[in-house]
Amino acid sequence: MSSAASGSTGSSRSLSLVALFAALLAVFGLIPKIDLPFGVPITIQTLGVMLAGCLLGPKRAFLALALFLVAVAFGLPLLSGGRGGLAVFVAPSSGFLIGWLFGAVAAGAVMWALPGNSPRALALRALLASFVGGVVVVYAFGIAGLVLLAKLSVSQAFIASMAFVPGDLLKCALCAGLVHTVARGVPDWGFGGRRAA
Amino acid sequence: MRGEPGTFLVDSASAPHVQLDQVTLRRGITTVFQGLSLTLAEPRIGLIGDNGAGKSSLFRLICGLETADAGSVAVCGHDVRKDRAKLPALVGLMFQNPDDQIIFPTVVEELAFSLSPSGISRKEARARASAFLAARGLTAWADRAVEGLSQGQRQHVCLLALLIAAPRILLLDEPFASLDLPGQASLAADIDASAQQVIVSTHVLAHVRHFDRVVWLDRGAVKGDGPGAEVCAAYEADVAARPRRMNSVPAEMAS
Amino acid sequence: MRGEPGTFLVDSASAPHVQLDQVTLRRGITTVFQGLSLTLAEPRIGLIGDNGAGKSSLFRLICGLETADAGSVAVCGHDVRKDRAKLPALVGLMFQNPDDQIIFPTVVEELAFSLSPSGISRKEARARASAFLAARGLTAWADRAVEGLSQGQRQHVCLLALLIAAPRILLLDEPFASLDLPGQASLAADIDASAQQVIVSTHVLAHVRHFDRVVWLDRGAVKGDGPGAEVCAAYEADVAARPRRMNSVPAEMAS
Amino acid sequence: MRSLYSERPTWLHAVPAWLKLLSIAMLGTAFFMIDTPVWLAAGALLVVLAFASLGRATRPALRLVVSVVIVAFMIAGFHAWMGQAMLGLVSALRLASACLLGAMLTLTTRFDELLNVFETLLAPLEKIGVKTGRLSLSLGLMLRFTEHFFVQWRRLDDAHRARTGRAGGFKLLAPLTIRMLVTARRVGDALVARLGQ
């Protein structure tokens, strides 16, 4: 078990991992988005949210997303399509942005709670975790945001969000695949923030 | 240890030393140490042994990077798990691979960072780092990108970053591995002259043969421990007596 | 060279060799080589010199990782810039830092990858890599994560990855640096027995002193070139005659 | 941890880090607000010229830039294929500019200068008792890791080319993931060893 990815969230070790996943979101921001008419883009950055949850666990995933959003709020153009600044937090998509924070936590919590340690089991855990966190939770916040900020009705917002589902399911699969790779390459990684066995 | 009256006074007066007590360490699928006890108090100690014997793991334990699964590790009387914040002043590690140690993009920043636990301002730290380099005739290195240095030069930077921090115990993990002859000679001379405790792991026995104490690790256990000349000779004899290793007989090469 | 009739036949019959012609190489702010010409045709060649002399840069040029700013580099008659695709079969590099070389997460994948230029299927490559490890008594390593190996063990993996690829010319950049004594001895024996051309850079002169040819690089220029014993002695004499290097006199250490 | 920082001095090295960060934030916003292709193209051209003015110092980042340009073309092509050539052009220009700006920052800015800027920015928080030292280190490391994705990819690509004579492409994604996680762990270790926590 040793050091691995474990340790208190305040240590430099966590700090480094947290910064890495914030950076991962920034790199994903370079991959262009596909714009949809109601003002919320399809972006690969949600994959970063899922990965943060599965690989870091709830606490540190939260910190990673918070760090990323702080950098965005500072005006760094890190959201897909090179956006940044405070304006993005009052746009139709801002519900989703806040949802990322809690989606990552949820994904981390599910990843943490599920049993199984073989690469295959970990990939399955990640599949479920990324669905719960990256889809269910993120959409819940996103739909609320659309209702409040884009003045859509709940059912309109719900239907509009369905446009993201195929892409997001693909991301869940990718996330599971990457977790599988990591499980083989870094066997003592503490998935979901657990102390590695 | 913490909070006992007088601990500090006794502590800073006492010679630097490291104490491992019944340490068990597992890393991944390997049990690196199993109930290892060791007191390292001599001013110069060499650490030798095969690849994978546990030399780097021992260093990582001592500076608190690995947590023992059982047993305890204390540096100058401070438990490494509890007194983390005090460790950098007590013990410093020169990593085996320079890329693992260096964080900053330029040499002077990297050295200045070593001074940050001492609490001085960034500007002050940078000034001291520049002066430190200048005193070594390395002013030209200050603004160089670490990326633009050769591996041996990077290893040299790692050494300097450790020296400027000036901890009481220096752990050098294969410090000679990429240094050129002049660099090796001057490091060896510096080790001999240092007032700090120095523990050196190396595969080049010539560098530790004259030490008063050398510890030979074999698959995580102490197989030899005593005066450098004796232990090195015993290790060499052991190596010579082994059947020629299969693992690197390259069929292609020999074909 | 390409397309000339009969080139291939002549080529595969000819002994492996490397030819540098008036090469200038700039990396960052350093002009590493300035009009360097060198023919490397002997079966064993040692490469020595100070940190930053250009040993690794020379290797990177030969296997096409650096592009000369002027002049040309040819391996077995193939220009490294034009015949990129042919290079892997001709020349292989063991990197100085294992982290620069290893791509894949497990040992067997890494070795299997070395076979990919030969065009066999992935499954076949993997089977051969397993067999290769088994023949060396290293079956247990096959599925191990490279990340869970010690530095010396990783360097060993780098060596194995090069050997299984079996190029005609082996470039070994400080291959001994992290290997333990048995590993060093068996690598040295293998080099001596190999049928391929082997070029070794090292700071441990003992490993190349018996070579027929050793090249001593000094700030990118050839300062000595000849029989190993002579060139090594000349280098050692030169080092001994220099004033003791300021750069690593550690005030703290000596205080 | 390796970097792209260029030791070959350029005019941009002398520009204070805060000004560079501010420019990136403002230019990023500007590029996002503009959606007239002509103006965007003019802006992108300016960025390219500024990048080119750094001369040989850009060499460590050239491979990165070339791959970004390729991706940008792919995006433009994809959109053209979907019948939205203009939109494609706009996305491609934004992506290319954002990348060049980021590369210019990393090529010419030291890490401790960045940390200084973040510490100054966050100073007000210090008054209300937030430990800003760690937060600015996190922000700085986030930018370092963003850069490091490219550095690490270049190293892997070198390793790939040395052994196959070809560039690695998508095959390097899984190894890259692992290497980044491992690097973050090692950076965490280096920080712990030197800072004590």
Ligand SMILES: Nc1ncnc2c1ncn2[C@@H]1O[C@H](COP(=O)(O)OP(=O)(O)OP(=O)(O)O)[C@@H](O)[C@H]1O
């Ligand atoms: N990535 C790089 N970018 C810019 N300059 C570099 C780079 N790598 C090395 N250099 C410079 O090139 C010169 C030669 O370096 P090289 O790595 O070839 O030396 P070397 O002989 O292998 O040294 P060592 O014994 O330390 O391995 C050095 O002066 C170094 O500063």
Ligand SMILES: Nc1ncnc2c1ncn2[C@@H]1O[C@H](COP(=O)(O)OP(=O)(O)OP(=O)(O)O)[C@@H](O)[C@H]1O
């Ligand atoms: N990051 C890691 N994760 C899991 N196991 C590891 C890790 N690093 C090393 N090990 C294992 O721990 C054992 C001791 O490794 P260590 O690095 O301490 O050896 P070493 O004596 O320093 O060897 P070398 O001479 O090669 O540097 C080895 O068997 C190795 O397989």
Ligand SMILES: O=C(O)CCCC[C@@H]1SC[C@@H]2NC(=O)N[C@@H]21
């Ligand atoms: O960039 C932003 O301003 C926020 C974008 C939010 C996009 C949401 S997250 C869930 C869903 N899946 C996508 O691919 N896009 C949306």
Ligand SMILES: [Mg+2]
């Ligand atoms: Mg070691």
Ligand SMILES: [Mg+2]
């Ligand atoms: Mg070198």
